[in-house]
Amino acid sequence: MTLPPYPAAAFPDERTAIVTGAASERGIGRAIARRLAHEGWAVAVVDLDADASRQVAEDIARSTGAVVAGYAADIADAEAASRMVRAVRDELPQLVGLVNNAGVSSPVPFLEVSREEWNRVVDINLNGTFHVTQAAARIMAEHRVGRIVNISSASAERGGGVYGRAAYSASKAALLGLARTLARELGPYGITANSVSPGSIDTDIMGGRLTDERKLELLRELPVGRIGTVDDVAVVVAFLLREEAGYITGVTYDVNGGSHIA
Numbered sequence: 001m002t003l004p005p006y007p008a009a010a011f012p013d014e015r016t017a018i019v020t021g022a023a024s025e026r027g028i029g030r031a032i033a034r035r036l037a038h039e040g041w042a043v044a045v046v047d048l049d050a051d052a053s054r055q056v057a058e059d060i061a062r063s064t065g066a067v068v069a070g071y072a073a074d075i076a077d078a079e080a081a082s083r084m085v086r087a088v089r090d091e092l093p094q095l096v097g098l099v100n101n102a103g104v105s106s107p108v109p110f111l112e113v114s115r116e117e118w119n120r121v122v123d124i125n126l127n128g129t130f131h132v133t134q135a136a137a138r139i140m141a142e143h144r145v146g147r148i149v150n151i152s153s154a155s156a157e158r159g160g161g162v163y164g165r166a167a168y169s170a171s172k173a174a175l176l177g178l179a180r181t182l183a184r185e186l187g188p189y190g191i192t193a194n195s196v197s198p199g200s201i202d203t204d205i206m207g208g209r210l211t212d213e214r215k216l217e218l219l220r221e222l223p224v225g226r227i228g229t230v231d232d233v234a235v236v237v238a239f240l241l242r243e244e245a246g247y248i249t250g251v252t253y254d255v256n257g258g259s260h261i262a
């Protein structure tokens with residue numbers, strides 16, 4: 001029997017994090033990419049559209065002075081996902097961080113959901129995360145150091161969110177199981193894997209801005225008395241990607257203002 005390849009390597013001075021779904025103008029991914037750049041990471045901004053990714057990367061690079069590059073990939077496409085990861089490996093500093101943030105929601109009730117809609121959501125949220133993570137984790141394992149964070153959702157834990165229904169909730173719950181398994185399997189390679197489950201954050205994923213009426217409804221369920229922001233999520237993700245967070249793995253961090261207290 002061979003012993004696992006402990007211990008973990010130290011963080012290199014120059015290191016890269018991939019953030020998927022990071023080009024959305026008011027999105028969580030963009031806030032995560034910006035915060036990581038502020039904290040000294042080189043960042044790969046990944047999204048569907050090449051121009052949008054490039055533009056966001058330039059914007060963050062300009063405001064932070066960090067190395068930030070944009071990449072286009074539909075993560076549901078396994079080949080496109082691994083091509084993107086290879087490009088990041090070849091063009092940016094050592095890959096240490098991965099934030100699986102890209103995702104789509106689906107408000108269709110279970111009794112009405114078609115197989116096409118179900119597969120669309122699972123292909124992006126779950127299979128897409130698998131594609132990017134396997135390609136990235138193989139590189140991290142070679143270097144014996146890595147940080148993986150899956151962006152799940154309060155919807156996964158409370159049985160549907162305020163917007164997303166069964167396909168969304170099931171795909172996001174699968175990400176929790178995936179992160180826990182990765183924590184066990186990849187721990188010996190110096191890689192941690194955790195999940196962050198946001199509650200309602202005011203982005204465009206629920207079909208546009210929250211109306212004032214909707215905000216009031218949400219506030220009734222929120223002990224902290226305000227709606228969550230993208231930075232509320234980004235700060236926790238950035239913490240989990242730090243070298244000092246290496247003893248935290250297989251954990252789910254709820255960032256929901258107390259809307260769901262387990």
Ligand code: NAD
Nearest residue numbers: 021024027028048074075101102103153198200201203205
């Ligand atoms: P958003 O719609 O603003 O951003 C999602 C991004 O993912 C978009 O830029 C989109 O282009 C990208 N994307 C979608 N499909 C893709 C694909 N196949 N390949 C590559 N990129 C793809 O939404 P957001 O609110 O910023 O959501 C970010 C993450 O946070 C999602 O995973 C979402 O499920 C999760 N989340 C959001 C909330 C919320 O209330 N906003 C709550 C819980 C969890």
